Amino acid sequence: KVSAMALFFPETQVTAKELFETNPDVLTAHNPDSQLCQLLSVLKSCTKSLDVCMYCLSYEPFLHVMEELSRDSNIVVRVVTNGDKGRHTSGSTTGEEKFPSKRLIQLFKKGVQLKVISMADEALMHNKFAIIDNSLLINGSLNWTENSIFNSYNDCLITTDPRLVFAYSQQFNEFWSLD
Amino acid sequence: KVSAMALFFPETQVTAKELFETNPDVLTAHNPDSQLCQLLSVLKSCTKSLDVCMYCLSYEPFLHVMEELSRDSNIVVRVVTNGDKGRHTSGSTTGEEKFPSKRLIQLFKKGVQLKVISMADEALMHNKFAIIDNSLLINGSLNWTENSIFNSYNDCLITTDPRLVFAYSQQFNEFWSLD
Ligand SMILES: [Zn+2]
Numbered sequence: 001k002v003s004a005m006a007l008f009f010p011e012t013q014v015t016a017k018e019l020f021e022t023n024p025d026v027l028t029a030h031n032p033d034s035q036l037c038q039l040l041s042v043l044k045s046c047t048k049s050l051d052v053c054m055y056c057l058s059y060e061p062f063l064h065v066m067e068e069l070s071r072d073s074n075i076v077v078r079v080v081t082n083g084d085k086g087r088h089t090s091g092s093t094t095g096e097e098k099f100p101s102k103r104l105i106q107l108f109k110k111g112v113q114l115k116v117i118s119m120a121d122e123a124l125m126h127n128k129f130a131i132i133d134n135s136l137l138i139n140g141s142l143n144w145t146e147n148s149i150f151n152s153y154n155d156c157l158i159t160t161d162p163r164l165v166f167a168y169s170q171q172f173n174e175f176w177s178l179d
Numbered sequence: 180k181v182s183a184m185a186l187f188f189p190e191t192q193v194t195a196k197e198l199f200e201t202n203p204d205v206l207t208a209h210n211p212d213s214q215l216c217q218l219l220s221v222l223k224s225c226t227k228s229l230d231v232c233m234y235c236l237s238y239e240p241f242l243h244v245m246e247e248l249s250r251d252s253n254i255v256v257r258v259v260t261n262g263d264k265g266r267h268t269s270g271s272t273t274g275e276e277k278f279p280s281k282r283l284i285q286l287f288k289k290g291v292q293l294k295v296i297s298m299a300d301e302a303l304m305h306n307k308f309a310i311i312d313n314s315l316l317i318n319g320s321l322n323w324t325e326n327s328i329f330n331s332y333n334d335c336l337i338t339t340d341p342r343l344v345f346a347y348s349q350q351f352n353e354f355w356s357l358d
């Protein structure tokens with residue numbers, strides 16, 4: 001099991017095109033060394049709770065994993081996202097659109113819990129982190145968009161340090177309890 | 180000494196206005212509990228090297244610390260930044276402008292080493308991390324801009340986990356060795 005890992009993007013071992021020629025379910029087996037597949041594997045390891053706090057999330061492999069996890073009645077998937085126009089979505093499969101996107105609303109209807117944070121003017125809910133089973137934290141500069149994964153330089157840190165997991169969980173719960 | 184810490188923004192204990200009514204040098208003493216001052220204190224603890232890899236850095240308290248550190252002949256300050264138009268600068272003291280900004284070029288002339296990464300189209304050098312003395316890592320969603328600190332939700336993780344520090348140092352050095 002991973003206790004600390006760093007993943008750097010853009011992804012070099014797999015292309016977006018290759019992914020969509022494949023069933024997203026076999027992504028991990030397909031190219032286990034790719035940064036993207038390693039990150040998705042960590043998400044798929046979830047057994048109880050997935051808390052996602054993500055400025056932009058539009059890339060289907062991530063949404064697919066969230067959808068699959070939420071089908072398991074033992075797993076609660078919660079998402080906090082930015083309510084304004086996504087600005088990191090260009091180059092993604094969904095393009096620039098108002099958040100929450102149609103796809104996110106679809107996930108919501110299927111059982112993913114959703115909290116949309118809309119702020120004034122230039123202010124953003126700009127976080128990009130996730131907590132798995134209250135014991136593993138993912139953070140960094142990486143938004144879950146196609147452009148962030150395949151075109152831009154981004155970092156993604158994974159840690160099980162309980163002090164950090166606790167601090168980020170508290171922050172997530174603060175978002176969750178906002179009116 | 181800090182070995183793991185999480186800071187969350189927007190800053191609530193100090194305002195941008197208060198900062199600039201004060202000498203930036205006394206920031207730490209001025210409001211030590213604020214998130215911003217805690218982050219600046221960590222930067223000021225540098226004794227050998229500060230490696231900054233930051234999509235947008237325009238906020239003067241950060242630039243001021245970098246400038247002060249670079250005056251110390253025992254300290255090497257290196258900066259990797261995005262060469263395209265800064266997109267997280269709105270609301271900052273410098274406003275939207277081409278990167279590197281005049282202020283960054285001024286720092287460069289004063290001894291801060293600078294590497295500007297320009298990418299095609301929508302691709303960005305979107306990282307936001309820093310490594311102090313090859314032993315402490317700062318990462319997260321936080322750009323070093325006024326808007327990021329005072330208006331937006333952002334996270335900032337600090338760790339001395341040697342596995343993570345090593346991985347990020349490698350990535351920094353890869354940027355540094357790019358042609
Ligand atoms: Zn961003």
Ligand SMILES: [Zn+2]
Pocket residue numbers: 234267305
């Ligand atoms: Zn950004």
